[in-house]
Amino acid sequence: MSRNRAPIIFTAAFLLAVTYTFPALAAEKMLVAVATTKNAIEKYGNLPESAKTVPLSDQKLPPEIKTRCIASLMILKNALKLGGIDAQLNFMQAPNVRREEDGLLKGYAVVSSHLFNLSSIDQPKYKDKIYVSDPVINDGEFEKGVFCLPSNHKVMNARTIEDLKKAGKPLIGIHWSNECQTLNNLGIETIEKGPTIDCLFRMIKAGRADWIPLGFHNSKDLSVTRSGITLVPVKGIKFSLTESRHFIVSKEHPDGEKIFEALQKGIKIMREKGVIKKLLTQGGFYCRATKDWTILNSDSFLVDN
Numbered sequence: 001m002s003r004n005r006a007p008i009i010f011t012a013a014f015l016l017a018v019t020y021t022f023p024a025l026a027a028e029k030m031l032v033a034v035a036t037t038k039n040a041i042e043k044y045g046n047l048p049e050s051a052k053t054v055p056l057s058d059q060k061l062p063p064e065i066k067t068r069c070i071a072s073l074m075i076l077k078n079a080l081k082l083g084g085i086d087a088q089l090n091f092m093q094a095p096n097v098r099r100e101e102d103g104l105l106k107g108y109a110v111v112s113s114h115l116f117n118l119s120s121i122d123q124p125k126y127k128d129k130i131y132v133s134d135p136v137i138n139d140g141e142f143e144k145g146v147f148c149l150p151s152n153h154k155v156m157n158a159r160t161i162e163d164l165k166k167a168g169k170p171l172i173g174i175h176w177s178n179e180c181q182t183l184n185n186l187g188i189e190t191i192e193k194g195p196t197i198d199c200l201f202r203m204i205k206a207g208r209a210d211w212i213p214l215g216f217h218n219s220k221d222l223s224v225t226r227s228g229i230t231l232v233p234v235k236g237i238k239f240s241l242t243e244s245r246h247f248i249v250s251k252e253h254p255d256g257e258k259i260f261e262a263l264q265k266g267i268k269i270m271r272e273k274g275v276i277k278k279l280l281t282q283g284g285f286y287c288r289a290t291k292d293w294t295i296l297n298s299d300s301f302l303v304d305n
Helices: 002-021 038-045 068-082 097-105 161-167 177-185 197-205 256-273 275-283 298-304
Strands: 028-037 085-094 130-132 142-148 171-173 192-194 212-215 224-226 229-241 248-250
Touching (some): 028 038, 028 068, 028 097, 038 068, 068 085, 068 256, 068 275, 085 256, 130 256, 171 197, 171 212, 197 212, 197 229
Antiparallel strands (some): 142 212
């Protein structure tokens, strides 16, 4: 009797262990409408299929995941898989992140690919239109450098806020509310704005502004190139953006609630396993090469938190 029962007990235990270790094995295949930008679509399309496979191991990540937009997309795709949805990403292209947000409010797409800072979405007009995920990036964890043309020696030699004020004018995206507030808090009030990241680079090249607060990339020299224009970071200084960042999910889309529940579940699993931190580091949200650089707004950050 016991000899007949033993294999059954072992098999049940084995299946339970496998299900727990790989919670996405029974994931539902689903076409997921993702609002994102042309740049993210192109970079995702250039990934080899091996780098798009989820769930991702917490031991080793595909080396091709090395930019912020791809890191965000892979956190999204991985979290959905762990939450029970095997997502085939169907992209809805938007010219910028704000239009990406508009597509969600109207239900054209179900989830964002980019991460939104809390103050930009904590507004009455969004209250009944979107779900907001748990933080993917916590307060103060997203750091940006001061990027300019290599030939701009005034900015390149800056080491303090006062140096930056004297060196030239900053430039940000028209919807970069967190960056705008950060600079304002540091006493920088004259700020140029542009509609897209490619436009920002062209504006710097044309001399309409002198520097941009940009996230770090994991290139060897930390440089960033867009539209054939290369900007480099001022060594030794950076900003800390003091707001958490989140995915947003459309309540107007018929799949909104299902996607939100899966995303929340997956984010929790990824954070517990340390996969989110590794993806954010590899994607440039956290940068090992700049970990000892001076945070220009460190005092205000400590006060806010």
